[in-house]
Amino acid sequence: MIAVVDWVERVCRVRQWRQDGRRAPHKPLLLLYALGHFQREGDAPIRFRDAEEQLQLLLTEFGPPRRSTMAYPFFHLRTDGLWQVTGARIEPSAAALRDGDAAGRLASDLVRALRDDSTLVVRLARAILETNFESSLHPDICQVAGLRLDPAGEVAPLPVPMPARDPEFRERVLIAYEYRCAFCGFDGALGRSPVGLEAAHVRWWSEGGPDETANGLALCSLHHKLLDLGVLGIGADLTVAVSDRFVGRSRMARAIVHDLSGQAVLRPQRGHPPVRADHIAWHAREVFKGRTRPAA
Structure with a gap:
């Protein structure tokens, strides 16, 4: 069984693609959406055609001011071992995902870990938010992603030390x-x-x-x-x-x-x-x- 600390490290490694300081937060945003979906629907598949509008809204509101699509992370996130896709063709275009009725879901071993530890969803979401976005945006991102960060009971601190901000x-x-x-x-x-x-x-x-x-x-x-x-x-x-x-x-x-x-x-x-x-x-x-x- 993969420990909680390992899951947090794995989602933190799903960093945005970067080149010359350019950011592309597609995968982190998809993961946040998938975690919110798990809170609401459990392991039910996420059909691209049903989620596309909301995923694109996440990218438009919280991504860089460049035209892009969430079809690429929907197809490519599987290479990070956190996601699986059915009905996807080799070409990860939005049209191809719609035509193939592509559906994605969190990887089965991650789903088991989320079911075994009711606080893991929030821990993973916090790690993704803190390593990819300014704190002023976290509530808005969670709202659009349908993600709740206020579960009943105390949530333990993140098991992986995050880079420290200067308190001064x-x-x-x-x-x-x-x-x-x-x-x-x-x-x-x-x-x-x-x-x-x-x-x-x-x-x-x-x-x-x-x-x-x-x-x-x-x-x-x-x-x-x-x-x-x-x-x-x-x-x-x-x-x-x-x-x-x-x-x-x-x-x-x-x-x-x-x-x-x-x-x-x-x-x-x-x-x-x-x-x-x-x-x-x-x-x-x-x-x-x-x-x-x-x-x-």
Whole structure:
């Protein structure tokens, strides 16, 4: 029997394909969807034609801004020993998977392990999320994948040590930006404690982004989330970029998102480095969605 620690290590090895800093989170997203399906339906097969729309939504929302399809991971994940497919042809196109009524399911030995340990689903999901995506996106990914991370009872810590984040990163970044959101200037506090302010990685920590001020921005909670989703970005001229795909019809949406387009990003105080150009370029290529909306 494969131990829990080995299963966690195996899913962590299903890392995204990478070349020159480009990310392709297809396999991790498929695994998260399959784990959510197991929570709801057990070992029932996942027909590609039934799951395609939701899988594509996962890739569109949380993958890079490039056209792609979930047909490739649906076919190729089997090579990682975690997945099996029936009805698939040699050519893993979406049309071929539909025509062959292809269906996938988690590998039988993994299914047995999931049935023997009711906490394993959550442990595996947490490992996949932590090694592939920014933490601000985890709840949204789980919602689209149909995955619950709040099972009854306590969930033991992950048996595999995960790379440690620098606990001082947040404080260094907030100090550099004098406890203000670099996009909107929000500087709320409760007593002496900042409220609603976070330290955001421009190049994701899960993608090799360092815990350094030159890769960080102090942002309010909303603008941090929008940065990680690709609604907001940073231009090469250090102005705020707003995606033309973002739709906000209310006066408030225009005020807190649309009107940021073209506004200067707050610079850190003297003695602290601004965000490095290569991290800005990575975010523009791998996260930011669509084109930059013209300044108001």
